[in-house]
Amino acid sequence: MSIVVKNLNFTYMPKTPFEKKALSDIDLEINKGEFVAVIGHTGSGKSTLLQHFNGLLTATEGEIYVDGEKIVKKNLYDIRKKVGFVFQYPEHQLFADTVYKDIAFGLKRFGLTEEETKERIEKAAKLVGLDAGLFESSVFELSGGEKRRAALCGVLVSEPEYLLLDEPASGLDPKGRREMLDLLKQLNAKGVTVILISHSMDDVAETAGRVIVMNKGRIALDGTPEQIFSDPVLIGSLGLDIPEITKMFRAFSERSGLSLPVVTTKAQGKALIEKLISEGRLVQ
Ligand code: ADP
Numbered sequence: 001m002s003i004v005v006k007n008l009n010f011t012y013m014p015k016t017p018f019e020k021k022a023l024s025d026i027d028l029e030i031n032k033g034e035f036v037a038v039i040g041h042t043g044s045g046k047s048t049l050l051q052h053f054n055g056l057l058t059a060t061e062g063e064i065y066v067d068g069e070k071i072v073k074k075n076l077y078d079i080r081k082k083v084g085f086v087f088q089y090p091e092h093q094l095f096a097d098t099v100y101k102d103i104a105f106g107l108k109r110f111g112l113t114e115e116e117t118k119e120r121i122e123k124a125a126k127l128v129g130l131d132a133g134l135f136e137s138s139v140f141e142l143s144g145g146e147k148r149r150a151a152l153c154g155v156l157v158s159e160p161e162y163l164l165l166d167e168p169a170s171g172l173d174p175k176g177r178r179e180m181l182d183l184l185k186q187l188n189a190k191g192v193t194v195i196l197i198s199h200s201m202d203d204v205a206e207t208a209g210r211v212i213v214m215n216k217g218r219i220a221l222d223g224t225p226e227q228i229f230s231d232p233v234l235i236g237s238l239g240l241d242i243p244e245i246t247k248m249f250r251a252f253s254e255r256s257g258l259s260l261p262v263v264t265t266k267a268q269g270k271a272l273i274e275k276l277i278s279e280g281r282l283v284q
Contacts, residue, residue, distance in 0.1 A: 001032035001067050003053055003083075003162060003193075008062035010048055022048040024217045026062070032161065035188045036195045037204040040214030041239030046197045049214065050164045053195065054083035066162070077109070084160030088167045090151035091144070099142065100135035103154045110158070124156040128183060145176045152183075163187065165196040169203060181207050205229060205243040205264035213238055225264040245269055258282075 008026040013019055023045050030036055038046045051057040052064050055076045064071045071079050087093060096102035103121050112120065125132055130149040134142060142150060155163070168184065169177040181203055188194045198204050204211060204225065211228040213221040215238050221228055229235065229242045232250070242250075249263040249272070258281060263269045276282035 001161075002065075003030045003195075004028070004065040005052070006063045006065070008049075008052060008059050008064065010052065010057060011060045012048075014060060022217050023052075026219060028212070028219065028222075030193065030195060032067075032193050033188075033191060034193055034195075034210055035185070035208050036193075036210045036212060037208035038195065038197050038212045038214060039199070039201070039204055039240060040220070044214040044239075045217040046214050047166055048217075050085070050166060050195065050197060053162070053164055054080050054085050056085065081110075081158055082160060083162040083164065084155040084158055086152055086155050086163065086165040086168055088170060090155070091139075091147035094139040094147060094151055094154075097138060098136050099130075099139055099150050102139060103135075103150060103157055106154045106157050120157045120159070121153070124153045124159075127156060127187075128153045129179070145172065145179075148172065148176070148180070156187075160192065162193045162195065165194070167197055167199065169198070169200065177203070201229070201241055201243045202245070205246065206266070213240070215239075226262045229264055230262045256282075 005026050005028040008023055009021075010023040011019055011021045026049065038049065040046050048057060052059060053066075055071045066079055066083060069075060069079070094102050096105060100121065103124070104117055107117050107120060121135075122132060125135075128149040130146065130153050134146060134150075139147060139150065152168075163184075165184070169180045172180060184194050184196065185207060196208075208225060211221070211223065211225055212219055213228060220238055221234075229246045232242045232247075235242055243264055245266060246262060246264050249260055249269060252258075253260040258276065260272065263272060273282065
């Protein structure tokens with residue numbers, strides 16, 4: 001079970017004076033259960049790539065398969081049931097007069113009874129921490145964080161197996177950011193494949209098991225956070241930075257003369273310090 005991309009090339013507005021090649025020769029396989037972060041400087045092709053995974057964009061050349069099934073016009077509806085997309089600032093897409101109706105919209109074509117619809121909505125709302133007391137409110141009455149949750153809930157009601165997200169934490173305050181990332185981790189632990197675009201290297205390092213770096217419409221690097229963030233010069237040449245914690249431990253490694261492994265998460269950093277103390281290499 002996976003999303004497989006074969007020789008994907010994509011050009012916006014082909015054969016016009018505005019023609020723009022956005023993706024070149026992408027070959028990729030994302031397995032079910034992975035938590036993948038797609039990073040890269042602005043205009044590197046991240047969003048264009050993700051929009052191919054559920055048929056929002058159609059490849060100019062190449063193919064995309066979801067669980068072995070090639071995405072074609074005819075199966076788009078089934079593919080989108082399986083592969084959900086949360087846009088950047090998803091709350092901008094809320095439109096119905098009540099929160100409940102907005103969330104229910106995504107289920108319209110599922111052929112569920114009213115009772116089943118209600119159950120699904122309550123389950124998804126609980127998952128995202130959206131208070132059921134808000135169901136009959138107008139979306140305009142919600143706070144920023146509540147709106148974001150309602151919008152995410154509208155995608156999760158379909159119970160997608162693959163979840164694509166374009167900058168899900170953007171515009172949220174630090175608490176909202178943390179909650180959003182924790183929620184995605186929880187979903188991933190339940191088996192949902194998460195593929196997200198992020199500009200925060202710290203968030204990426206804390207959450208993703210795999211990082212894909214885009215550059216000029218191509219995959220420049222693909223590996224674990226430890227592999228990707230092990231070379232600040234290379235990352236810098238791609239217009240990116242390494243996580244703060246990675247920088248800190250690099251500086252510590254250089255100053256102390258201790259040869260330390262690449263650290264990309266707080267938990268790794270804590271474990272490493274404890275190990276150094278217990279080995280007597282770091283005196284308290
Ligand atoms: P990223 O998500 O990494 O910022 P995008 O996938 O949005 O990059 O864009 C890749 C390239 O395609 C950029 O050069 C961008 O200007 C161009 N592009 C994106 N969307 C459109 C569009 N709708 N029409 C024309 N060109 C576009």
